[in-house]
Structure formats: structure tokens, C-alpha cells
Amino acid sequence: MKVYDISMTIEPRMAVYKDRDAKRPVFRTVASQPAQSVHETELTMNLHTGTHVDYPRHVMPAGSDSDAAELFPFLGTAVVLDLVGVEDAVGKKDLEEHSIRRGDLVLLKTRNSLQEDFDFQFVYLSAEAAEYLAHKEVRGVGIDALGIERDQTGHPAHHALLGNGIFIIEGLRLRDVPAKRYRFVGLPLKIAGVEAAPLRAVLIEE
Ligand SMILES: [Zn+2]
Numbered sequence: 001m002k003v004y005d006i007s008m009t010i011e012p013r014m015a016v017y018k019d020r021d022a023k024r025p026v027f028r029t030v031a032s033q034p035a036q037s038v039h040e041t042e043l044t045m046n047l048h049t050g051t052h053v054d055y056p057r058h059v060m061p062a063g064s065d066s067d068a069a070e071l072f073p074f075l076g077t078a079v080v081l082d083l084v085g086v087e088d089a090v091g092k093k094d095l096e097e098h099s100i101r102r103g104d105l106v107l108l109k110t111r112n113s114l115q116e117d118f119d120f121q122f123v124y125l126s127a128e129a130a131e132y133l134a135h136k137e138v139r140g141v142g143i144d145a146l147g148i149e150r151d152q153t154g155h156p157a158h159h160a161l162l163g164n165g166i167f168i169i170e171g172l173r174l175r176d177v178p179a180k181r182y183r184f185v186g187l188p189l190k191i192a193g194v195e196a197a198p199l200r201a202v203l204i205e206e
Pocket residue numbers: 048052053054146170196
């Protein structure tokens with residue numbers, strides 16, 4: 001059994017959205033030995049740091065949040081699509097060449113996975129492609145960028161997916177993962193009443 005860790009490492013110098021300092025995780029040692037009997041670290045970070053799930057509340061004022069999230073969508077089949085040749089936005093025609101089944105978690109492996117720094121021109125999912133995936137009734141969509149779209153007015157890709165009960169994972173790392181089907185495990189942290197949550201995601205090859 002081979003397991004691929006497709007999560008980002010949370011560390012002070014990791015890539016953060018648009019390189020904004022306010023988005024950087026802050027680590028603080030609040031107790032240390034030998035002065036104290038234990039070692040403790042406090043971590044302050046935005047919930048959209050690294051690999052994380054977006055819930056509908058992220059873009060819809062009346063959308064559901066972590067309280068309503070079930071666990072089962074985060075376990076099951078995932079299909080990794082090779083889209084490394086896409087330059088700008090993943091379009092509907094890029095997806096039509098691939099076998100996508102109802103209930104799949106679709107993971108978009110793009111050129112974003114080939115670099116570690118934040119790229120302001122990262123490959124994103126077009127609105128039309130998001131609608132296509134919603135029409136296919138996939139259960140989730142993941143991308144190897146810190147956003148599923150860049151700055152598209154009105155966040156149409158977020159709405160096309162989250163508005164249809166399809167969860168979104170951002171910040172995946174897929175460089176070393178061959179494009180095919182896997183078993184996916186990626187459970188969001190159990191945090192009450194929030195619009196996003198970090199998760200540790202893996203793909204299991206069977
Ligand atoms: Zn997010």
C-alpha cells in the first residue's frame with residue numbers, strides 16, 4: 001500500500017495567499033524547558049492556511065458552515081486529473097477529456113504543483129468548468145493552489161460548487177502523484193461554526 005501525503009506543511013515561511021504577511025501562520029513558544037516543566041507552542045493562523053476545505057459560508061452569507069459538515073464526503077474515491085499543460089484556467093474542454101464519475105472527488109493537478117512559492121498567475125478553475133463539474137454531480141473538487149479562482153468577480157466557481165453541495169479543497173500538493181484513481185482520506189479539524197478548516201489529506205494507492 002502506498003500513501004501520498006498531498007498536504008502542505010504549516011510553517012512560518014510557507015506560501016500564503018498573495019504573499020500577504022497577515023496570512024502567515026505565527027508560531028509562539030509559550031512554555032519551554034528547562035525553565036518550565038513542559039514545552040508548549042501557540043499557533044495563530046487563518047483557517048484558509050495551507051491545505052483546507054471551504055464550506056458554503058465562505059462565499060454565501062446564509063451558507064452552511066463546519067457545524068453542518070458530514071465526515072463521509074471526506075473519505076472515498078478521488079480521481080487525480082493531469083492538467084499540468086493548462087496555462088491559465090482549467091476549462092470545460094480540459095475536463096471533458098477525462099473520465100469523471102458521479103460522486104468522485106476530483107483533484108486538479110496543474111503546473112501549480114511544480115512550484116512552492118505563491119504564484120499570482122496560478123492556474124484556477126473557470127466558472128464554466130465548475131458548472132460542468134457540478135453537472136457531473138461530483139462530491140468534491142480539490143486544487144493545488146490556495147484559491148480555486150484568482151479574483152473572479154462574484155466568485156462564480158465557488159458558487160457553482162458550494163451552491164450545489166460540492167465541497168472545495170484548496171492548497172493540495174500533487175507534484176509526485178500520478179494521475180489516476182485513489183482512496184482519499186482528508187478529515188477537516190473539528191472546529192465549531194467556521195467557514196473553513198485545515199485538513200491533512202492523503203491518497204492511498206491500492
Ligand atoms: Zn479557502
